[in-house]
Amino acid sequence: MGAVVRRNIPQIIVTIIILLMVIFYFFYISSEVRTAFNTWDKALTDWVVVITAMAAIVGGVDILRYHVNQSRKKEPKQVFFSGIVMIMEVIMVAFAVIALSSGISIPTQQNFQWLYTYIYAPSDAAMYSILIFYIASASYRAFRVRNPPALLLLVVAILVMLGNTSLGELLWSGLLPIRDWIMTVPNTAAFRPITMGLGFGIIILGLRLLLGKETTWMGRRE
Amino acid sequence: MTAIEKIDKILSTRQLLYTLLIIAIILPLIYPVGLPIGISSRTKAVYDYIQDDSKVPPGSHVLIEIYYEVAARAELEPQVIALMKQLFEKNCKLVFLSTITYGPLAFQFLQASAPDVFEGKTYGEDYVFLGYIAGQESAVASLAKSITGTVATDNYGNPTSSLPLIVEANDASAYALVIVASSGTDTFGWYVRQWYTPYHTPLLFGALSVIAPSIEPYVNAGQAVGMLTGQRSAAEYELLVGRKGLGIASMDAQSFAHGLILVFIIVGNIVFAYTKLSKRGEKK
Numbered sequence: 315m316g317a318v319v320r321r322n323i324p325q326i327i328v329t330i331i332i333l334l335m336v337i338f339y340f341f342y343i344s345s346e347v348r349t350a351f352n353t354w355d356k357a358l359t360d361w362v363v364v365i366t367a368m369a370a371i372v373g374g375v376d377i378l379r380y381h382v383n384q385s386r387k388k389e390p391k392q393v394f395f396s397g398i399v400m401i402m403e404v405i406m407v408a409f410a411v412i413a414l415s416s417g418i419s420i421p422t423q424q425n426f427q428w429l430y431t432y433i434y435a436p437s438d439a440a441m442y443s444i445l446i447f448y449i450a451s452a453s454y455r456a457f458r459v460r461n462p463p464a465l466l467l468l469v470v471a472i473l474v475m476l477g478n479t480s481l482g483e484l485l486w487s488g489l490l491p492i493r494d495w496i497m498t499v500p501n502t503a504a505f506r507p508i509t510m511g512l513g514f515g516i517i518i519l520g521l522r523l524l525l526g527k528e529t530t531w532m533g534r535r536e
Numbered sequence: 537m538t539a540i541e542k543i544d545k546i547l548s549t550r551q552l553l554y555t556l557l558i559i560a561i562i563l564p565l566i567y568p569v570g571l572p573i574g575i576s577s578r579t580k581a582v583y584d585y586i587q588d589d590s591k592v593p594p595g596s597h598v599l600i601e602i603y604y605e606v607a608a609r610a611e612l613e614p615q616v617i618a619l620m621k622q623l624f625e626k627n628c629k630l631v632f633l634s635t636i637t638y639g640p641l642a643f644q645f646l647q648a649s650a651p652d653v654f655e656g657k658t659y660g661e662d663y664v665f666l667g668y669i670a671g672q673e674s675a676v677a678s679l680a681k682s683i684t685g686t687v688a689t690d691n692y693g694n695p696t697s698s699l700p701l702i703v704e705a706n707d708a709s710a711y712a713l714v715i716v717a718s719s720g721t722d723t724f725g726w727y728v729r730q731w732y733t734p735y736h737t738p739l740l741f742g743a744l745s746v747i748a749p750s751i752e753p754y755v756n757a758g759q760a761v762g763m764l765t766g767q768r769s770a771a772e773y774e775l776l777v778g779r780k781g782l783g784i785a786s787m788d789a790q791s792f793a794h795g796l797i798l799v800f801i802i803v804g805n806i807v808f809a810y811t812k813l814s815k816r817g818e819k820k
Contacts, residue, residue, distance in 0.1 A: 356678060356682060359674045359675075359681070360678055360685070360686065362671055362678075363674055363675050363678060363686065366670045366671045366675075367670040417693060419640075419667065419691065419693060421640030421641060421668065421691065422691065427641065427644070435641075438605055438606040438607045439606050439609070441607065442607030446561075447553075447554050447557060449797075450554075450796075450797045451550050451553055451554075453800075454547065454548075454553065454797075454800045457804070457805070458804065458805060458808045459808070459809070468801070472798060472801075475797070476794070476798070478745065478766070478768050478790075479571075479768070479787070479790055479791035479795070480571030480572055480787050480790075480791045481791040481792075481794065483572045483573065483574040484571055484572060487574060490574050490576050491576075494576055494577060494578055497748070497752060497765075498578075498752065498756060501749045502753050502756045505749060505752055506756075
């Protein structure tokens with residue numbers, strides 16, 4: 315009974331859902347078929363939306379549980395970091411309670427907007443901006459011409475960088491079309507197999523899920 | 537220690553590069569130089585597409601996905617503002633939404649940055665913001681079938697079924713264009729799979745420079761009508777629509793920072809080549 319509940323029933327549900335999703339996506343033969351499918355297709359996608367929203371709550375509870383356990387270890391640094399996470403979670407729950415009681419959604423609450431505008435936004439922007447220093451420092455070391463491919467990489471990097479700036483325009487107006495050509499021809503040629511490989515990977519994963527070969531999503535590695 | 541080795545030692549000092557970078561970014565922002573900005577054929581193609589009444593008819597409905605956080609705002613917000621200006625001038629009706637949690641606040645920043653663009657436009661009739669919608673690709677798929685069926689209320693708590701704009705344009709077939717301004721790579725694929733493939737709704741991408749190469753295959757295959765890439769495209773588009781904004785303002789800073797990095801790369805290579813050659817000479 316245990317194996318049936320834990321393994322067979324979830325697998326049957328997943329198989330049915332995959333089959334339905336495939337039918338709804340690929341079998342739009344005519345407008346009549348589309349209309350007939352639409353109600354069920356919509357219901358299915360709406361379930362995903364609801365489940366995703368509920369999963370966020372589960373995720374929140376899990377993070378809280380993890381940090382409560384971490385802070386029990388009484389390591390000063392960890393207690394500090396876990397404390398911050400737990401306080402932020404409590405604040406978010408408070409916002410949710412206010413939203414439920416007042417009907418004002420969280421993003422439109424003034425206190426939340428203050429937190430976002432004056433704490434989150436500057437930190438996020440600063441974190442991203444810091445990247446330029448690391449990139450600059452790394453590119454000084456990485457773009458060394460050690461062999462012919464490295465030379466090619468350097469030349470292309472210089473052309474694209476100059477093509478992306480006004481400085482390039484000032485030096486030579488032909489840099490912009492060259493940048494566009496690099497982006498649309500060799501770059502696309504390199505990325506297309508990656509995109510296609512990803513697509514094939516998803517198809518294979520779907521087939522494995524359909525046939526019950528893929529079980530890691532049930533929390534097992536077998 | 538030779539002169540070249542001394543130069544290498546000085547240039548390898550991170551603090552020097554960091555200080556020069558800060559100067560190269562801040563100075564042009566305070567004292568703009570006004571370096572020339574050429575319009576790329578790709579940006580012009582996007583502009584021409586929207587201007588073409590047969591492709592985006594005046595008064596048509598356009599969906600705009602705001603999928604970026606503050607970190608990506610500098611690159612994507614100027615693009616969205618310039619596109620909005622062009623679309624509003626054609627009396628297009630804009631439906632904004634976000635499938636990322638930061639979306640509602642990113643939209644708030646957007647409104648604060650472009651009050652002139654929103655001026656004279658009525659909420660609910662000329663534009664609507666649906667707010668954050670959970671569910672990622674599933675939400676995108678669901679919206680294509682029915683907006684009112686997916687989102688009961690907009691960002692401000694108004695029932696979507698009471699908004700005239702949403703009543704007019706409730707599914708993918710009602711939209712002349714979908715603009716995806718995203719700092720993530722997956723978002724573009726969601727719209728290609730859920731809006732372009734089943735409904736043939738034209739897509740336009742607004743991407744960060746760093747992720748644009750990875751979504752280029754979609755544009756190249758004709759699954760999107762075009763793509764605006766980073767600050768450069770934003771600046772070009774601002775020039776095209778005649779509204780100077782953050783895109784143009786930051787181009788000088790970007791140019792000087794890139795120029796400085798290039799100088800360091802070139803000098804670094806000269807030093808590297810010299811050191812390599814002198815080591816070979818010593819061996820012989």
